[in-house]
Amino acid sequence: MRIQHNIMAMNAYRNYNNNTSALSKNLEKLSSGYKINRAGDDAAGLAISEKMRAQITGLQTAQKNVKDGISLVKTGEGAMQEVQDMLNRMVELATQSANGTYDNEVDRDNLQKEVDQLKTEIDRIADSANFNGIKLLDGSLAESKVDLTSATIGGADGTITNVAATGAKSDITVAAAGTTGDHKLTVEYATADGSLKKVELTYNVKNTTGANNQATAIRDAISKNAELSAIFDVGGTAAKVELTSKVTGEKGAKVVSMSSDDTGVITATNAAVTAGTNAKTTVDNIAGVRANDSITLNGKTYEFVNKAGDKTSIDGATAVVLGKDPDATVAALNAALDGTGISVKNDGGKFMFTADQNGAGLTLQIGDTSDDYNQMTVKIGDVHVQALGLNGVSVASQDAAQAAVKSIKDAINTVSSIRGTLGATQNRLEHTQNNLSVMTENIQDAESTIRDTDVADEMMAYTKNNILVQSAQAMLAQANQVPQGVLQLLQ
Incomplete structure (x- = not known):
């Protein structure tokens, strides 16, 4: 029997500490509602959860963006309703003036006065309609075109x-040197906004090592690469590889360099870029x-x-x-x-x-990433009288009034087309909002499964650990009594 070291007490004390620590974690998880309160609880789960949280935050913000976009579209479309009402009134006045029963100097002059006032009001609405200070109908959001x-x-x-317009074209000549089999190709390119990106892919050369076969294998591999094929049209014959930017104009994407781990197949001196031109x-x-x-x-x-x-x-x-x-x-x-x-x-x-190749219109961020498909451009045509072709419209004479009817109806069709585009945009945004809501809900559910405490499961563990703590306390007390048996030997 030993009195210097009470091994049984030490064992009971160790178990007591372990049980107390487990009980503490049970209480922490039950009180916080999270089963991951620190990285040590589940490092991988924490990383996944935080990524999901960032995505959820982005989706929730995108929903707000979409709602703002819908409000903007409604504001613009509502203003055009009044413009269209005035155009319908102008058709009525022009048709009325085209009738031969009116006097030019008196009757048609009064009709012209109302037409002039309506034209002035259309211009005023075009200048004043705005959403949060952003002009909607003045042409600043219209598609840039040269007609x-x-x-x-x-x-x-x-x-x-x-x-x-043409796109920037990059020509690469493939040498005859090379070997069969799989090889790594590295393509570095500049995007339309000037940022540099690098893509690595694998191409396979079969049968022979001729330059034509090398080029064919490279063209096939680039065509199958999702990133590169989305940016470039892939072409070329024989030993040529041609990559033409799908973004036309001077700012189109350009290949900066292309290299292969198959030495000598592609060299830095055999690539040439023909700049794109704007329309x-x-x-x-x-x-x-x-x-x-x-x-x-x-x-x-x-x-x-x-x-x-x-x-x-x-x-x-x-x-x-x-x-x-x-x-x-x-x-x-x-x-x-x-x-x-x-x-x-x-x-x-x-x-x-x-x-302007930067493009007119208003870009909405409708997703949680910076990818192009998570951005949407809203374009609204110019509804000024001059843009609608009505600046010279007159009902001051019968002939002018007859000609005015067609011009005004053409303007009505133009405004209807703009409103139809906005209506389609609004419907799309409403579907986008519904999709974002469903995605947010599902990802939130997945994040909850990883991060949130299962209270029923945790209460069972808490009850078990609570009993173990009490048991360890009792056994520690018993273990501390054992060495006193030594006193009987000393008497």
């Missing part, structure tokens, strides 16, 4: 040439422009005048002051086009019009 329908240069019809429209002879010449762009007319303050000969046209040289004239035209998303340059003596 040059007519041009008068030097008193004669100007020559209009349209050039389609453009040109009009000849800037130097020949004179006063009263004009261009009609996206439904708006711009007329050149000799000096500031000169009136235009075309009703409702925007005046553009002629410069002392072609570049000054181009600068004046750019000033007039400010805010339209269109810019003009002097291209070898020609006007060259291009649309």
Whole structure:
């Protein structure tokens, strides 16, 4: 019998500490409601849970974004309802004035006064309709495009040439050297926004080591890669690999480098990039422009005048002051086009019009990641009188009124098309909101399964550990009594 070390008491004390620690964790989980309160409780579960929490937060915020987007669309569409009502009234007035029973100087003059007031109110609504300070109907959210329908240069019809947009094309020549089998290909490219990205993939060369077979294997592998095939059109024949950006224009994606672990197949010196070009429209002879010449762009007319303050000969046209040289004239035209998303340059003596490739419209963040598919662009057309083609509409004569009926009905169709687009956008956003809600609910359920305490299970463990603590206390007391038997031996 030993008295220096009471092994039984030490054993009982160790079990007591273990049980007390387990009981403490039971109480912590029951009181907090979480079964993972620190990384030590479940490191992997904590990592998964925190990732899910970030996703849930993103989805909940995206739902708020979508609701704001729906409110914006409703605001714009509601304002256009009143515009359409006024257009319907203008059709009524034009049809009325087209009847031969009215007098020009009295009856039609009064009808024209109401038409003028309605046109002024349409412009006021186009200028004032906004959501949180963002103008909705003034054309700032309209799709940037170049639609040059007519041009008068030097008193004669100007020559209009349209050039389609192209994407940046990267040509890579594949050498004949190489081996069969699997090889790793690394493609580094610059996206449309200028950021650099790198993709690694595997391609397989079969049968021979010829350059054509190498190139074919590389083209096939790139075509099957989800990331690269979404950004580039893959082409080329024989020993050529051509990657053309799907984003057209000067800012399209470009291949920075391509390399293979199969030495000599691709070298840094055999790749060439042909820059993409934006869609453009040109009009000849800037130097020949004179006063009263004009261009009609996206439904708006711009007329050149000799000096500031000169009136235009075309009703409702925007005046553009002629410069002392072609570049000054181009600068004046750019000033007039400010805010339209269109810019003009002097291209070898020609006007060259291009649309802003950054894109007009309002981008909504409708998902929890920065991927393109989680972003949506809302575009709303310009409903100014001039954009609707109504700036020259008159009912002051019977002939003018008859012509006005068609112009106003065309404007009604334009507004209806814009409203239809917004209605479709609203329906899409409502479905998006429902989907986000369901995703949030399901991910929250999964996160709860990982992180939340199962109270029934934890109470069973608590009861067990509580009994074990009491039992260990009792056994520790008994173990402490055992060494006293030594006293009997010493008597």
